[in-house]
Every structure is written in C-alpha cells, then in structure tokens.
Amino acid sequence: MKRTDSLVFRLTAMVFILLAVTIAVILFLVNSQMDTHFTQYLQMAPRRGMGMGHHMMRGAAELQYVESIHRSLLWVGLGMTVISVGVSYIVVQKLVRPLLSLTEAVRSVQEGKFGQTVPVERMDEVGILAKTFNDMSTELEQNETMRRHLFASVAHELRTPLAIIQGNLEGMIDDVIPANKKMFLSMEDEVLRLGRLVQDLNDLSLAEIDKLVLHKERADINILLERAVSMLQPLCDEKELTVRLHLCPELPNVSIDVDRINQVVYNILNNAIRYINRGDTIAVTTERAVKEGKEYVLVSIADTGNGISPEDLPHIFQYFYRGEKSRSRKSGGSGIGLALAKQFVVSHGGLLDVESEVGKGTTFYIYLPLG
Incomplete structure (x- = not known):
C-alpha cells in the first residue's frame, strides 16, 4: 500500500486543508478589520493632513506598525497550522491504530487461524467494529470445531x-x-x-438450506400424539413408566407434514423413555399458545427423570452431541435425533425449545404455527 493511500495520510491532509483554509480566512478578516479600524483611528486623531487621502494619513511609523502586525499575524497563522497538523496527525493515528490491529487479525482469519481477537479499548464506531469482529472470529472458531x-x-x-x-x-x-x-x-x-x-x-x-420438501396436510395433532404414545407403550411398560395425556379437545387442525412431525415426537419420546428411571412419569400436553405475537399449537413433552446438566443443555440440538460420551448403543443412539427434530420443526415455521433441571426432569416444547 502506498503511503498516500494510507487513511492516516488522507485524514491528516483533509484536516490540514480545512484548518489551513480556516486560519487563512481568519487572518484575512483580522487584517481587513485591523486596517479598517486603524484607518478610522487615524482619521479621528488630531493630525496635520487631516481630511486628505487614506495613504497620506499614514506616515513611516504607522506603516511600520501595520507591517509588523501583519507579519505577527502571518507567523501566528503558520504556527497554528503546524501545531494543528501535528495534533491532527496524532489524533488520527490514535483513531486508526485499532484498525491496523483489526487488519492483522482479519489476515490471520483469512489464513484459517480462527479465534483471533483484538482489544476493544473504546465503544465508538471503531470499538463496535472490533467487538463485532471478535464475536465473528469466536463463532468461526466454534463452527470449525x-x-x-x-x-x-x-x-x-x-x-x-x-x-x-x-x-x-x-x-x-x-x-x-x-x-x-x-x-x-x-x-x-x-x-x-x-x-x-x-x-x-x-x-x-x-x-x-431450506430445501426440504414437506408434504403438508391438515391434521389433528391430538390423534398423532395418541398414536405415537400407543406405539411406544410396550417400551413404557417394560420400564414401568406412566404416560399421561392432557390433550386440549378444542385445538384446530394444523398444516403439517405428518411423517416429519411423527419423527419429531418419536425422537423426543424415545429419548425420554431411554434416559429416565424405572417408574418415572411422562406427560404429554397440548394447548393453544401465543409467542412473539404469533399463534401456535403447543405440544409439551415432560418427564420426571434426572434432567440434563447445565453444561450439556445448550448443545443438545447439535449434530451427534451426546451427554454420555461413550456413544454406546446401549445407552443411546447416534446423537442426531434431536438435531433432526429441531430442523423439521423449524422447516414448518415452528420452534423447538427445552427446559431442564437436574433431579427434576426435562420438558420439550414443540410450537407448530396456526394459519
């Protein structure tokens, strides 16, 4: 990069031009005003030659005085210009210094070294840019991992x-x-x-990438849940689990891909059956709900199991993530079921949330949009 292409050089030159023009205008006005007021003063002074021309009223002493004032103003103007250029250069350089650090960090990210951050020393526009870059770099590192x-x-x-x-x-x-x-x-x-x-x-x-083909039809979510629970009843009986249905009878039909939503319900119920203890309870509830100004059919699947630890809870919808790290088939599947469930619900324009407390159980909330 050429020196003349530097942002410091351009901003300093711009500030210099603005200050130089401002100082020149001020000096011109001061000189003009001084000449006018000094001439008026001489006209009022009781001197010989009074009433004669402007130039005849100024003797050698007056001309020397005016010239000395002009020179003094000129030197003051030059001094102010030099000082202003120096101060503006320092200020601009301090302003641009974080951008230089940011440039080096961007080059590191460009080379594949994710996770690079820069210090955020202030919260102006440059500071906000640095903070945004830090967040982006951290997220890129997480995505790479x-x-x-x-x-x-x-x-x-x-x-x-x-x-x-x-x-x-x-x-x-x-x-x-x-x-x-x-x-x-x-x-x-x-x-x-x-x-x-x-x-x-x-x-x-x-x-x-929003390319999943959905074969939607109007369906009764209560019937879908009853069938899912009925199909999984043998597994529940094997662990002596109690399944309670609290289904709202006045729910309208929803437009869904029945096979995909069935898979969502099966994945969540299977996880509950697999991980809760013998004799625990699973409650399946439906109701109408409003979230962020939109109306949904809300399906809640709650269990009274051991719950999910706070360390694992933010990651349960990630691909292949499992709180149990051995990945044994006896204790769980591949870890893709919940990730798949979330994507299917999101593809319907819905939401899939989870709440869990260790020792008290876990509740999944499936929001399916109405209308």
Missing part, C-alpha cells in the same frame, strides 16, 4: 456398521461364519441402520 467434530462423528457412526458387514462377509468367504439366513438378516439390519443414518444426514442438510 463443530465441523471437525461432525466429520469425526460421521466417520465413527459409519465405521461400526461397515466394520460389521465387512467382518461377516470376510468370515463367510473364509468359511468361518456360516452363510445362512440368520447372518444375512443381521447384515441387513446393519445396512438399514447405515441407510437411515445417511438419510437423516441428507434430510438435515436439506432442512438447513
């Missing part, structure tokens, strides 16, 4: 069924494992699980 975690999680989830299929096939080829119907069914289960994971990832990507 999530991206790496996502790749690692996808690789982990794909590796298990592929390893099982490969092991079984190699065993059959080497005549170590019998090639019977039971083994083929076991391999089919792994293929289906792999296919479901790929389909879920595809649905998530489409939902995030």
Whole structure:
C-alpha cells in the first residue's frame, strides 16, 4: 500500500486543508478589520493632513506598525497550522491504530487461524467494529470445531456398521461364519441402520438450506400424539413408566407434514423413555399458545427423570452431541435425533425449545404455527 493511500495520510491532509483554509480566512478578516479600524483611528486623531487621502494619513511609523502586525499575524497563522497538523496527525493515528490491529487479525482469519481477537479499548464506531469482529472470529472458531467434530462423528457412526458387514462377509468367504439366513438378516439390519443414518444426514442438510420438501396436510395433532404414545407403550411398560395425556379437545387442525412431525415426537419420546428411571412419569400436553405475537399449537413433552446438566443443555440440538460420551448403543443412539427434530420443526415455521433441571426432569416444547 502506498503511503498516500494510507487513511492516516488522507485524514491528516483533509484536516490540514480545512484548518489551513480556516486560519487563512481568519487572518484575512483580522487584517481587513485591523486596517479598517486603524484607518478610522487615524482619521479621528488630531493630525496635520487631516481630511486628505487614506495613504497620506499614514506616515513611516504607522506603516511600520501595520507591517509588523501583519507579519505577527502571518507567523501566528503558520504556527497554528503546524501545531494543528501535528495534533491532527496524532489524533488520527490514535483513531486508526485499532484498525491496523483489526487488519492483522482479519489476515490471520483469512489464513484459517480462527479465534483471533483484538482489544476493544473504546465503544465508538471503531470499538463496535472490533467487538463485532471478535464475536465473528469466536463463532468461526466454534463452527470449525463443530465441523471437525461432525466429520469425526460421521466417520465413527459409519465405521461400526461397515466394520460389521465387512467382518461377516470376510468370515463367510473364509468359511468361518456360516452363510445362512440368520447372518444375512443381521447384515441387513446393519445396512438399514447405515441407510437411515445417511438419510437423516441428507434430510438435515436439506432442512438447513431450506430445501426440504414437506408434504403438508391438515391434521389433528391430538390423534398423532395418541398414536405415537400407543406405539411406544410396550417400551413404557417394560420400564414401568406412566404416560399421561392432557390433550386440549378444542385445538384446530394444523398444516403439517405428518411423517416429519411423527419423527419429531418419536425422537423426543424415545429419548425420554431411554434416559429416565424405572417408574418415572411422562406427560404429554397440548394447548393453544401465543409467542412473539404469533399463534401456535403447543405440544409439551415432560418427564420426571434426572434432567440434563447445565453444561450439556445448550448443545443438545447439535449434530451427534451426546451427554454420555461413550456413544454406546446401549445407552443411546447416534446423537442426531434431536438435531433432526429441531430442523423439521423449524422447516414448518415452528420452534423447538427445552427446559431442564437436574433431579427434576426435562420438558420439550414443540410450537407448530396456526394459519
């Protein structure tokens, strides 16, 4: 970058020009006023030559006095200009210094070094810009971390069924494992699980870019919930869980993709059944609600389980995030269910919120828009 292209140089030059013009105008006016008032003074003085021309009233002493005043004003003007340029340069440089730090940080981010921040020393426009950059850089770092975690999680989830299929096939080829119907069914289960994971990832990507195709129809949300609870009743009976339905009979039908919302309800109910203790209770409630000026059908699914820790709660809708880190199939699924549920609800123009308190339970709120 050329020196003349520098913002410091341009602002200093602009301030210099403005001050120089201002000082020149002031000096011109002062000189003009001084000449006028000095001439008036001489006209009022009782001197010989009174009433003669303007130039005849000024002797050598008067001319020397006027010239000395002019020189003094000229030097004062030059001094003020030099001082103003120096002060403006210092002020402009101090103003621009945070921008130089910000430029270096932007270059670091451009090179892929996310998380770079700059000090925020003041809260003017430059300070707000620095704070906004810091927030952006931090978010980019978090997104990069999530991206790496996502790749690692996808690789982990794909590796298990592929390893099982490969092991079984190699065993059959080497005549170590019998090639019977039971083994083929076991391999089919792994293929289906792999296919479901790929389909879920595809649905998530489409939902995030608002390209997910929804086949909407008018449906009674109460009937949908009753069917979901009925289908999961054997799992509840196995853990001796109590499921209570509190369904508002006066709810209007909502325009939804029944299959997608069914998947949302199943994911949330399955999580509740999986993680709460034997003998706990699940309550499913429906009602009309108004949130941020919009009218919704609100579905609440509350359990009396152990709750979610405050450290895990902000992350439960992230891909492959699980509070239980071992990722064992016995304790949970892949960790994609809640992320998928949130995207499906958002694709309907709704909201999915959660509240949880350790030792008291967790409540999911599904807001489906009316109208």
